[in-house]
Amino acid sequence: MTERVTETELLALATAALTRGGMAQADSRQAARILVMAELAGLTTHGISRVGQYLDRVKVGGIDAAAQPQVMRVMPALAMVDGQNGIGPLVGMTALEAAMAGARDCGIGAAFARGSNHFGPILPYALIAAEQGFATLIASNATTTIAPWGGRDTRLGNNPIGIGVPNPGGDPVVLDMALSVAARAKIRDLAASGDPLPEGWATDAEGRPTTDARAALAGFLLPVGGHKGYGLAVMVDLLAGLLSGAAYLTRVKAWDKTPEVAQDLGHVFIAIDATKLADTATLTSRMADFIGILHATPAADPARPVMLPGEREIATLKRQRQDGALVKAADLARLRALAG
Template sequence: MTDATIAEDALLSLATRALVAGGMREYEAALAARVLVLADLFGLSTHGISRVPQYLGRVKVGGIDAAADVQVARVMPALAMVDGRNGIGPLVGMKALEAALEGARACGIGAAFARGSNHFGPIAPYAMIAAEQGFATLIASNATTTIAPWGGKDTRIGNNPIGIGVPNPGGDPVLLDMALSVAARAKIRSLAASGQPMPEGWATDAEGRPTTDPKAALAGFLLPVGGHKGYGLAVMVDLLAGLLSGASYLTRVSAWDKAPEVAQDLGHVFIAIDATKLAPVEVLRARMADFIDIIHTTPHSDPARPVLLPGEREMQLLHRQRATGVRVAGADLVKLRELAGDAERG
């Protein structure tokens, strides 16, 4: 089935109705849908509305509670603990983001640690929502184990995402959103299906030995970005997002694809900084403009590939798709309409 194009507001409404039909309250479904639709606007389709059937499939088998009453406890003026109660991940993420922003509004900096969660989508949507309100953020989550500790040959660490967002008054924020493996397993599966070799440094075989055979890699482990440094970063993310939040960590995290009926108990950390408390808006605007200019005026090593800031390509795509419509897989759109109960609208 070919791709389809749909207006942002129509996609947001459709995703919201699908989540409501799956058991979520409407206001909370809209919060979760906002994260997923923003993911598609950024071109992050693997973490966008295509996840709705996965989430609701786990709801049906008891792995996620669509009606979970997410609990937020403010333990200090700047610090909150969020109990996701095994709810839909993007809802837990949005509740944690709101709690971190509330702390930052009161104290200049705020943090929220969430437990009892599930896959919460990509980080970029949360960072953008915060940046649009003048907040810088550091956001991270733990994940199902796919990476072996450096020098080991058994998966003990998740491909834990981490992101940083910085607001830019009057312009696009600068957003970094990255997982900690060199390459995604989806890319390796594609190479295996086509019979093509895999670039060196992406993964190891089951014995922990470097390989360029994608089939051997699928039976092995993803390699962390930056070697032992990426491994160290993945460990520290799990300590912050998993251990300190009270969530599961390392091999204690349940793999949703192997046991969809079991609660994952993922953990997230959201740290927000009110940038308006650090400098007047006009000062921050001028400094960001100068910073961006220094990057953009870097001489090109390849004239066909201009120097860009982290997340800039995704921001450009977001602007285009807001003007012309969001491009999604036709099959994903059909499934979403079925879940929303309006497949007849085609």
């Protein structure tokens, strides 16, 4: 069951729910913006359903809803952000703005955040930055769900990484990917519905490949690209976790197993002022040519033309902004209850 609801209403409900949960209203709107954009883009596992998950942890002391992230600018283009165990998307927005501020002054800026929690998907941050002319590289570490290549126990998170490039003449190009073949949230959804997993998504607790979603939740995720995905997951944790001063690897606490304990997640945001690399006309022309070359590729299946990273999600976001979003009725009901 779904209901159609406007972006304005979703943003108001999410803001109200987070404010009732203990956040300052201005901070609530910042965090809600990320989750609502995710919902509208079709990233529903990281959308408005996360409001309730975050507030459940607030209730048991795992997250401080009233936290005010602190920014320390250690160099003109480099900032450290202490999230103070706040709501993740607020910490993420604070770090993104710190990175963009450094890029405005120096052409490139970076912000490393610690003391954070799940910060939603990367796509909304990259889109917000691209609208202001910034290319971005954004990554976070996460709860351990992936075994090191050749290992049979989890040591690494399904660490997301994203790259966004602005396009003055049209939609930006945004890659937003976790480093497992599939996100754990998708496996939870399949376990709840009783449907099987596609092959190659996960293993059971003994490291054997499985299509049983419940067995997969007790096991671990398989990295995309085998040892290459494992290597990327390691490097993201070094950047986002170790260098930020946050927890890393098995030092990260599992929000679903110990919701009352601070996770201390780390994020890294790197922003590049693309206007310093090329004037608007040049960048517009080159992006149009680049995109045109890929779009002109003959499709193996004529019903599925070649698309760029993020193109489907951005199209969904634009359509649902115009027509309203189809939201799961259960998610919307809970959000309305939390909003009072």
